[in-house]
Amino acid sequence: MSKRAYNFNAGPAALPLEVLERAQAEFVDFRGTGMSIMEMSHRGKVYEEVHNEAESRLLSLLGDVKGYKVLFLQGGASTQFAMLPMNLLSQGKVASYVHSGSWADKAIKEAKLIGETQIVASSEANKFMSIPDLSGIQLSDQSAYLHVTSNETIEGTQYQVYPDTGNIPLIADMSSDILSREIDLNQFGLIYAGAQKNLGPSGVTIVIAREDLISESPKNIPTMMRYNTHLSNNSLYNTPPAFSVYMVNEVLKWIGEQGSLAGLEKINRKKAQLIYDTIDNSGGFYRGPVEAGSRSIMNVTFRLTNEELEKQFIKESEQEGFIGLKGHRSVGGLRASIYNAVPYESCKALTDFMLHFQKSNG
Incomplete structure (x- = not known):
């Protein structure tokens, strides 16, 4: 396929x-x-x-x-x-x-x-x-x-x-x-x-x-x-x-x-940490608006410095095969929903894209 x-x-x-x-x-x-x-x-x-x-x-x-x-x-x-x-x-x-x-x-x-x-x-x-x-x-x-x-x-x-x-x-x-x-x-x-x-x-x-x-x-x-x-x-x-x-x-x-809930939780936290680390280590290029103690391991929301750059991020990500990264219409921004079935490899591909996008636009 x-x-x-x-x-x-x-x-x-x-x-x-x-x-x-x-x-x-x-x-x-x-x-x-x-x-x-x-x-x-x-x-x-x-x-x-x-x-x-x-x-x-x-x-x-x-x-x-x-x-x-x-x-x-x-x-x-x-x-x-x-x-x-x-x-x-x-x-x-x-x-x-x-x-x-x-x-x-x-x-x-x-x-x-x-x-x-x-x-x-x-x-x-x-x-x-x-x-x-x-x-x-x-x-x-x-x-x-x-x-x-x-x-x-x-x-x-x-x-x-x-x-x-x-x-x-x-x-x-x-x-x-x-x-x-x-x-x-x-x-x-x-x-x-x-x-x-x-x-x-x-x-x-x-x-x-x-x-x-x-x-x-x-x-x-x-x-x-x-x-x-x-x-x-x-x-x-x-x-x-x-x-x-x-x-x-x-x-x-x-x-x-997958190891039942204990196994899935371990995988889910690893996926979320990978993306949050990319946000937090970007020197302000990416910004996570949620307080650290309340961050979701299912829906990672983040912003860029302006809406035009966010639109460019969405456009380029879609060209690379990433689907669904546009934030909800009521709040804007960007969102990666990383539910149970989203594999770690997809999250790794996303962080690789985020790093590349920052390098090209930072």
């Missing part, structure tokens, strides 16, 4: 080549059935085996903690912004949110449509270039939950540690860094993530939740918006995004082959 692009897209993002090749081999005839997995019934034994394998593999990677259930849903993390408070924000309670950037802001706006919502910490004062310090956070007894956005893809910030919320459930939107490093699942009441960055293709959204937290949903919300609808039906109440779930299962296999 022709040379693959250096894919630094923020999402949908790079998928492991090994996974794509396996899917290609099974695309027309899945497990000897004479059908693609996209053609078969979601009620059939073959698909249900894949469905259950994906749930089992995901929980295994997170330590097989008891009392948690995986849901395979649709609508992206953006639907979870509303579904979460619809299910967990009861009368007399307040939803507590940490405002860490663009995606946290979207979650907060949706929660305010559902019920009483408060911002308990924010880094808006420094333009979201750091994660708020939550070490001494005090939550009201009326808090239904504390919601955090684990990694802000647009700004390039990431939690290094998570707060202890005691009996108040900690909820995390982990769409852009799920399974990129080890976590203690016991810290969380519920985690949700769109698949299209670290888990697979777009089309399926993963919810990992304590069963006791989602076993009783309000009866005055639509059936499809109730967590317990999907819990009691093994995420098969309606037709699931079968091909996306299959691809998630294959990506989870691949993660195990």
